[in-house]
Amino acid sequence: MKILGTxxxxxxxxxxxxSIxxxxxxxxxHVPVIVERAKKDGPCLLFLGGIHGNEINGVEIVRKLVASKxxxxxxxxxxxxxxxxxxxFLNRQREFPDGRDLNRVFPGSPNGSLASRFAHSMMTEIMPHVHYIIDYHTGGDGRFNYPQLRIGSNEAKTLELAKVFGVKFIKFAQHREKSFREIAFKQGKTILLFExxxxxxxxxxxxxxxxxGAINVMKHLNMRTFKKDVNLHHENEQYIINGSTxxxxxxxxxxxxHVQNGTFVKKGDVLGTISDPFGYFERPVKSPGEGFILCYDHSPIVNQGTAIVHLTTQTV
Ligand SMILES: [Zn+2]
Structure with missing residues (x-):
């Protein structure tokens, strides 16, 4: 195995x-790439963070995996x-300095935009070695996603691994064109997108x-037996989400x-309130149907039409 000339x-x-x-x-x-190869042969699993430069929580998860060995x-x-x-990441922005979204330019090209060159390096230097991927993201801007996985709807192998990961919500989501997930899937890799x-x-x-989730996946792939069981998180229930609004x-x-992220609500339940800043009005935001709350917009100032709550509409 030869990665980046080593x-x-x-x-x-x-x-x-x-170095791109x-x-x-x-x-x-430089983009640091940390490789750990066991004496025994087995699958290659990629933990990826920061495709979007301001999604720091994904970076933190991969950092902690490395720091705690x-x-x-x-x-x-x-x-x-x-x-x-x-x-x-340097600019605390989602995109590259020219405004390009790395997750919309895969597989990239060696002579394209800066983002496209990053995508190309990933595809040529790293991806040929990889079998499984966990790609860590967060909600955009102030939108706080309850921890969930996004996978394609007709991917039995991906669904099996997603169940093993152990999140409360596995959401079917179509592949976005030229996203890392789409290209990885087309190459036959099993990829879980964490939000x-x-x-x-x-x-x-x-x-x-x-x-x-990373630990559960490693155990399942027989990549590691953990002497001391790591019990950071456990879900009693798991839901596969087929539709949302x-x-x-x-x-x-x-x-x-007013209602906790991730909980089940019924039609008419008051999910929160919107008020003006001067004390003239305060109106309830009611749920239009029943479902689980997947995401809340945490930025407090909203305009008419701002998406404020992501609600599931269909579970499998
Ligand atoms: Zn992202």
Whole structure:
């Protein structure tokens, strides 16, 4: 196995750098790639964070896997990339400096935009070695996702692994064109897309779910037997979500939620209130149907039409 020009021998650990471009100050920028190969052969599992530069909670999950050595397999290989979009991470932005979304330019090209070159490096340097992927994301902007996995609807192998991961919600979501998930799936890899928390935020509960999922998957793939059982998170129930809808603000104002994220609500339940800032009005936001709350917008100021609550409409 040769990654980024380095021979990866059985039983070895490597901290490699993927060098794609420099900053405009000539400063080289590296994307650290941490490889752990066991003496025994087995599958190769990629833990990926920071495709979107401001989704810090995903970065934190992969960082913790490395820092606590949970990424050391007894069989097979793990590759950890805590921050792929390092330019966005530096700028605390989702996209690259030219506004391009890395997750919409796969498989990329060696002569394309900066984001496209990053995608191309991933595809040529890393992906040929990989069998399984966990791609960690958060909700966009202030939207706080209850920890969940997104998978395609007709992917039996992916669904099996998603169940093993152990989240409360597995949501069927179509592949977005030119996303990493779409390209990885087309290449025959099994990829789980984790969504949890919101941008520019660290949430220990979300991190715990992400780490526990990584452990559960490694155990299932026989990549590691953990001497001491790690019990960070356990779900008693699991739901497969086939449909969902966004509840939009009927008024402009300040929104506050009353019901916990991830819980089941009935039609007519008051999910929160919207008020003006001057004390003239306060209106309830009622649930249009029954379902689980998947996401809340945490940014308090909303306009008419702002998507404020993501509600499931159909479970399998
Ligand atoms: Zn993302």
């Amino acid at each position: 021979e990866i021998l059985p039983g070895s650990s490597h901290r490699l750098n993927m 471009a420099k900053l405009h100050t000539h400063t080289p920028v 949970l990424n050391k397999p007894s069989c097979g290989t793990t590759i950890c990339i805590p921050v792929l979009n390092i330019f966005g 949890g928390g919101k941008t520019n935020d660290l949430n220990p509960a979300v991190t715990a779910v992400g780490i526990q 966004w509840i939009r603000a009927k008024y402009s104002g300040m929104f506050r939620s």
